[in-house]
Amino acid sequence: MKNKAGIALLLLLFIFQGSFIRVEAAKQIDYKSAEFKAVASQFSCTCGCGQDHFECDPNTCNLTKQFKKDLVGMMNKGWDKDKIRKYYINIYGEEILTAPEKSGFSLTVWVLPFVILFGAAGTLYFVIRKWVKKKGTDEQSVENEFDNEQNEVESEILSSMIDEERKKYL
Template sequence: MKNKVYLGFLILFVIFQTPLLRVHAAEFDYKSAEFKAVASQFRCTCGCGQDHFECDPNTCNETKEFKQDLVDMMKKGWDKDKIRDYYVNIYGEEILTAPEKSGFSLAAWTLPFAAIGIAGAGLFFVIRKWVKRKAPDETNETVQDIEEEVEGEILSSLIDEERKKYL
């Protein structure tokens, strides 16, 4: 008897749950959070540099059609990854706002930053070496001190000779 009651509840749940699922799938529009998540992963092809969620449909005809296609796909039950794969197969990775996190795309986005970092570190060490090389060492200081003392003695002797002439 319990099994029949449970089976009855299961049948009623399935009957009443199915229309709710259909209504939920039909609720996608341009302002829903699911649409924003899907549309913001694609760059607009009109050249404005924005993603399709941010691109203004009043000035861009391409984004109108694209957004309508996205809503239609979402109403059919396509998920974010399936829609992404579909457009990547058509347009290539250029349509994505963020690169794939694997393969050549990852290397293409990270290697320039790594090269700049390595070049900056190398430049730091070269400049540091130049500064150390230009710093006076002890032998140069003693020679300069001796030269200054000699010049001082010569000047003081010249001054003394001039004083003796007039005094």
């Protein structure tokens, strides 16, 4: 009886041990998995190609080969996306990220140029608008001066005509 229980226990242990191995094998990350893409695409390649490490061609870039190998190793050890991100930020700084952190000084540095650009465009719009209005006012004043001169000439002509008519009858 003890033998049968021992064999049954050994058989159950063997069955469960096999399923643990299969579960562990299923968690192995490779270069084509979605988890790897999510992690690798958040880091810029440092070779100067301007791509992230997932898109960088390993045939032409030795840096990305080693980086991808390290990432797969970390992910197979159980490191999550945030832990890997913090690890590489501590080594390379925030320059390695493809997108800035969404807080603090990093966000300010990424947003500030656009704010300045829109502010400068708005200022330029109002300055040009003011110049155009001022130019229009100058043209109107020139026209008013011309009208005034014309009115004075007409008034003089009219006055002289009236004087001539008076002389005839008086």
